[in-house]
Amino acid sequence: MDSILLKTFLEVSKTRHFGKAADNLFITHSAVGFRIRHLEEIVGTPLFHRQRNNLSLTPEGERLIPYAEGIITSWSMALQDVGISKEQSVLITIGGTSNIWDTFLQSQLSGLTTAIADISIRTEVNNQIQLVQGVISGSIDIGLVFDPPKSTELSVEEISEFELVLVSSIPGLTLTSLDPVDFVMVDWGTAFNIQQAKILPKVTTPILRTGQTYIAREFLRSKKAYAYLTTELIQSDLLENRLFDVADAPKVTKVIYAIFKKDSAKSDHIEEVVSQLRDPVIKSLA
Secondary structure (H helix, E strand, C coil): CCHHHHHHHHHHHHHCCHHHHHHHHCCCHHHHHHHHHHHHHHHCCCCEEEECCEEEECHHHHHHHHHHHHHHHHHHHHHHHHHCCCCCCEEEEEEECHHHHHHCHHHHHHHHHHHCCCEEEEEEECCHHHHHHHHHHCCCCEEEECCCCCCCCEEEEEEEEEEEEEEECCCCCCHHHCCHHHEEEECCCHHHHHHHHHHCCCCCCCCEEECCHHHHHHHHHHCCCEEEEEHHHHHHHHHCCCCEECCCCCCEEEEEEEEEECCCCCHHHHHHHHHHHCCHHHHHHC
16 A cells, blocks of 8 residues: 555545645645545545535545554654664654653653663653553553553563642641542542542542643642642642642652563663663662
């Protein structure tokens, strides 16, 4: 399958006009028509309803869109992987959940590229299930998660740890005075969510669920609410009395784990990246 045909198909499906698609692709109108007809011959069915001044996708064309997008994305990733410069000989894909990027990974990228000169880094943001699947399939080299899976295919290493504290936008609250309807649930992993349910047994339905710490913090700043957030994130808010500790709520230490395939062809570079990612606190315990 020629990726050019799929790119042309996606452009026509977006513009719903052969002429506009031709302009955007810098080719002739007839070339667009030829490519679409050729693609229809390959898949064995019409992809567009062609009516005067009305071009629309057939049901088969609609179904082809996500496959075409996936193939183009995969091909682009393949070109990045095999086409990087000699100075950057290995592409390492690092994936993490949204709050792991907010809490830890974002601040590590500059140091990684400085410390390891012969790698190129690609990043992904996904939920834990997709991250684990990506590492097992090989599309992600290193996944950072809160709840490491039990798999004989994967290596697991502790990377970093941080402290979570329960804070509120209202001063002077205790666990017994918290209103269950004001709870903001930040996804810190399954194990913590179970622990959190024991700490806050009255909560049934959070007012907000999010996997992004900055969204939770901004919500607390603008509304009566409370949530478990990292000490580092809310330190300035505590000092400026914009957020307040729930005094008798337990603080919780969370650990970030790196997962990666044991038999990866990039094992040496993966282990070097993992070593660079590990916090000084974790390194001192090793």
